[in-house]
Amino acid sequence: MTPILLYDGECGFCRRIAHWVQKAATPASGPPCLVVRAIGEDPAALYLLSPQLTIWEAYAAPHVLMPDGSIKRAGEAIAEVFRRLPSTQWFAGIFAVTIGGVQPFQIMLNGATTMLADIRPLFGCESCGEPSPWVKPLLWISHRLKSPASPAPAPHFTTVRPAPAPPA
DSSP states (O other), rough: OEEEEEEETTTTTHHHHHHHHHHHHHHSSSSSSSEEEOOSSOOHHHHHHOOTTHHHHHHOOEEEETTTTTTTTTHHHHHHHHHTTTTHHHHHHGGGGGGGGGGGGHHHHHHHHHHHHHHHHHHGGGGSSSTTTTHHHHHHHHHHHOOOOOOOOOOOOOSSSOOOOOOO
């Protein structure tokens, strides 16, 4: 069985990433190394794939359903995707490096994945729910920068000398 990457199909950001993964996972010939599947609004379909995973958990972070029945979530799922894709296998081993009993690169990937989940609304995701409180000011700035109706900024300075008079 091929591992299955589950992602939020309603999130524009997640769809773009999943499209890239699907292209990278599909060789010119032969079976794909990873199946990419959007989570729909059908908890029953998800239950058939993985009875222990709720639809809300699946929406919150990427998940990879492994052939042995285990589930990799968030940063671990992303590391697994990197291990499976031919174009990223060369560096994916870094996530398994252990220093002093700790996997520092996996810990960093887990943290980055958590932060990315918080800022997905900045990348156009409207299905990710309410953004975290620390993201709201960034979201407001992002919307203001995109809005053509924003008022023109006030000048930051005035000229010291008057403009020359036009020739008569």
